Amino acid sequence: MSLLQEQAASPVDYPRGARILHLGLVLLFSFELLNSILALWLQQFFLFQWHTLAGIALAAWLTLSWLVYGSTRWGRSLLKIWYWPGNARFILADIRRVLQGRLPGHGPQPGLSSWWQGMFLLLASWVTYTGLGAWMVMQGYFAVPGLTHLGLVSMRLGTPILLYFWLGHVGMAFYHALRRQPLWSIFALH
Numbered sequence: 357m358s359l360l361q362e363q364a365a366s367p368v369d370y371p372r373g374a375r376i377l378h379l380g381l382v383l384l385f386s387f388e389l390l391n392s393i394l395a396l397w398l399q400q401f402f403l404f405q406w407h408t409l410a411g412i413a414l415a416a417w418l419t420l421s422w423l424v425y426g427s428t429r430w431g432r433s434l435l436k437i438w439y440w441p442g443n444a445r446f447i448l449a450d451i452r453r454v455l456q457g458r459l460p461g462h463g464p465q466p467g468l469s470s471w472w473q474g475m476f477l478l479l480a481s482w483v484t485y486t487g488l489g490a491w492m493v494m495q496g497y498f499a500v501p502g503l504t505h506l507g508l509v510s511m512r513l514g515t516p517i518l519l520y521f522w523l524g525h526v527g528m529a530f531y532h533a534l535r536r537q538p539l540w541s542i543f544a545l546h
Contacts, residue, residue: 371430377421384414415488418481437464438474447471462532476521483514
């Protein structure tokens with residue numbers, strides 16, 4: 357039985373590293389997203405310093421996460437579940453289930469929820485890294501023509517999309533928790 361089949365067949369026992377990375381991403385990203393909405397959308401610019409600090413911390417945590425995902429067996433397994441093109445059939449099957457009023461699967465298995473998580477991480481990384489790059493150019497740390505514009509546009513357009521991803525992700529996590537599915541074991545730090 358493959359690692360993916362083992363994980364899909366039983367409650368998920370996430371490695372401690374995965375739990376710590378996920379908890380850090382949840383806390384930093386949630387704070388940064390909500391702060392971004394307040395600081396930028398509602399023009400509460402006194403919060404911009406927190407937005408900058410949280411963005412720098414999130415960029416560092418994302419970098420650590422990508423390095424760990426790429427260098428561990430369980431991390432590479434997650435990346436394959438999230439990004440392997442051959443998983444498109446599982447995603448389409450889950451979409452059909454949703455259109456029939458049934459929930460897609462959950463946890464680390466190929467399908468819609470894993471695709472959602474993977475796209476969420478890619479978009480969060482893009483917006484965070486381009487935003488950090490724009491800030492570094494504006495601060496004079498280096499000069500890259502067009503990076504400030506790219507970062508600002510990415511943040512302006514990416515933030516509402518990330519908000520929808522975040523709401524969907526958090527909403528489904530709570531829904532699965534209400535159904536007493538083992539999804540929340542990602543937060544258990546035992």
